[in-house]
Amino acid sequence: MEEKVIRYFELGLASEKETEEELLRIKDYPEVINWYLYFIHVKSVRAIDGLIEDDGWEIENGFQRDYDGTAKIAHIAVKRSLQAWGYMLKKELLRADELISILALLQKILRQIGELFPEAENFIRPGFDTPETN
Numbered sequence: 001m002e003e004k005v006i007r008y009f010e011l012g013l014a015s016e017k018e019t020e021e022e023l024l025r026i027k028d029y030p031e032v033i034n035w036y037l038y039f040i041h042v043k044s045v046r047a048i049d050g051l052i053e054d055d056g057w058e059i060e061n062g063f064q065r066d067y068d069g070t071a072k073i074a075h076i077a078v079k080r081s082l083q084a085w086g087y088m089l090k091k092e093l094l095r096a097d098e099l100i101s102i103l104a105l106l107q108k109i110l111r112q113i114g115e116l117f118p119e120a121e122n123f124i125r126p127g128f129d130t131p132e133t134n
Helices: 002-010 016-053 066-090 096-116
Strands: none
Touching (some): 002 016
């Protein structure tokens, strides 16, 4: 894949900046996939456990629910994974039939997180989110 990108640059079909960005994506997306491979499961289970064990104390005392924060992180991880796997599909780096089932599963997980944790996207992660950017 890298050779094809470099060849496009050598032929003048891509700029140096485009070539550098594409080479970074080729390297970055498999790392993203590997990073989130188990992360999504762990964070999703933690959020569900928090939902099950919720006694209302956080809301009663003016705090955000911890499980909403964990669900938000899982949601972000799924979206980043979808982006990386989508890139792999677009660039035909793996067989389409294999990638489609992965993408479908990630879409299902994303939908279920949204259904189980409707307030997750409103969670403000200290140091990461501000009320204006959330």
